[in-house]
Amino acid sequence: MNLLDTPITTIENLIPQKSPFVMVDALLGFSDTQIVSSFKISESNIFFKNHTLSESGIIENMAQTVALHTGYDYYLKGQPAPTGYIGSIKEVHILSLPALDEIINTEAHILQEFMGVTLVEITVFNSKKEKIATSTMKTVIAK
Template sequence: MALPINNISHLIPQKTPFVMVDTLVDFTAEKVTSSFTILDSNLFVENATFLESGLIENMAQTVALHTGYNYFLKNEEAPVGYIGSIKKVAILKLPTLNETITTEATILHEFMGVTMVEVKAFNQNKEEIASAEMKTVIAS
């Protein structure tokens, strides 16, 4: 399947209305890039602004997209995972309605279903708007 992939519903466990990524832009074993257009119908939009909780969920779902696509490439069903921890969260700027953000997750460590990542989100001007370190755990 050629990138970018716009229909990612089979790659992540989240379902509408809780989906905070809409395109798989790029993928390698060590990194994934997603994009997301912020619509008025989004749960985390308030006063035409995408809230902090939406940005954090977008970053987490970008990590899930990496896992899901990796399993898809092996013809296996994507597992359900959980956020184990979030640290060093920095929200620098909140995106607004109809803006498309791009989020990059870099895998720092992966061992026995536990993945440590560094995640950064960027606005349409390629300015960093949020970052965090996350640990995700695959449910067994």
């Protein structure tokens, strides 16, 4: 995987989500089959509850990391980012919830991609590089 020399922090055109529903801040690494994103937990986040990012926020961060991979791939090809959605979640394991001002890094590994359906394994790490969540997810590009 290629970690970028400088993280890409202007991602508004790379994902279909808009504020206040954006759950990724930066693109840190990219290859045909992998991506690494980061996200700083803020009090204004709609999924911030009880001093942490909720489980729903973590799942949305995972899905948006996949969307960021697709959007950046389209950007490199000179095309606008497509809209997509979560097709299915096979497994989600949330080990801990990130706290206020913590920066999480999310890694997605594309296992299979066919006709707009992407199967990925996703792992989220806290600022101490400890695994805090994993999932296997399918995302689908809307036609």
